[in-house]
Amino acid sequence: MRSRIYLVFLLVLACIPHLLFAESTFRLQTVRVVGSHRFHEDDLIASLGLKLGSNVDVQALKQAADRLMQTGVLASLEYKYTPLSAGIAVEYDVTDATGFLPCRYDNIVWLSSDNLTKAVHEKVPLFGGEAPTSGELLDEVSLAISEVLTKSGVVTKVRYELHTHGINGPVDAILFASDTIKPKVQGMTLTGATLMTSEEKIDNTKRLIGDDYSAARVHDSLATGLSFLYGNKGYLRVQVGEPEADIVGDPLQAMVAVTVPVTEGAQYRLKSVAWSGNNVIPTAELETPVLLRAGDIADHGKLEMELQDAQKDYRAKGYLVAKIEPVPTFSDEDHTVSYKMKITEGDLFRMGDLHMTGLDQGALDKLKRNWKLNRGDVYNGEYLKAFLRDNSSLINANGRAKTIKILQNPTADKSVDVTLQF
16 A cells, blocks of 8 residues: 555634744644554654654654654554644544564574563664564664664674565564674574484584574574474474573673474374365376375375375376475364365476487487487476486496486477487
8 A cells, every 4th residue: 555644734723824834833732643553652652753842843744744654654644733822733643554574583692582672662662573574664673773782782783684484485574683793503402392312303403503593594494304303203283482592601702502492292193185176187096106094193204205206197297387285184182184185287288399419429319219209299297317317328428427407498388398418
């Protein structure tokens, strides 16, 4: 929504000419900000920068409105002023912006999150732990964090960045980080991880020891690793909590011991698997390489293997962009899980042009004769791996291993041009 600012003149004293009022200054008697459901009125008034009892003119009221809008916390703003016998009363009518995200202190370890948020709020009244992704509020908060840390003896520049959930996922948080002093991880403890062996804990944390500390990186790395580790044992809803970092030794050296809570949850067994959206491949064929049966522990690894097999079946039939989305439904009564495999088959691709370079002409001629996909044939997306394997002796003649550059380029007419550069 485009931001709006409206100026409404309410001249209740008819004896004051409009031009005279616009060019005069008046004592500011009262200020109101109404319409917000997110912010306290006192915080909005403080952010306007207007002082009760001061002399203001119309331009000062507009500049205050501009300041408030530039923070990014509002979608719209209207204001009106009323002349009084001893000055003026001003009222701002606002609409909150949407799209606020939680803010996290990614590597700021010198103060607790609660105490830091409270200290920053005193400097930036519109900050209470959440912020919009656009506007000047983020810059104000970054500067305020730096000032608070400086008072604590930690002089550092603070930056912010947007955090995404998973690869190519949605933006789900705003991270503030020290850009000058970067804490390093000295040690890490996983609490609540009773099912993990000592070796598993070491394997899942050793890549983070000695690295620059980032709460987001620690959380995301462990969430990925433990989802597979626990998922392969049927603990499909394991949760990794927010890391807590404690300074070890000199605060300016910023070595930290990190504690990460793990909630293991229940172990689930498979109840059922249902396929939908599959028209090209019958359900019976998709279920042929069944690794999981009803009643088995819901092994995430075996489920992934089944999905990969189904994906290969589609690729072999020319459906190169087919997608299979497993949608689980959990039953907490008997700790079972049912999956709906939602398939989007996509377009059928056919063989386009074949290009081979980098070998002597005799070898290239033999390879082209051995290639069994003709132009216009359904493109078997699994064929190329078998072709390279079956012709490895010809490709690596005289014992010289070849580095092969492979290009499979889908075209607008749903064909695939294959280029092999040896």
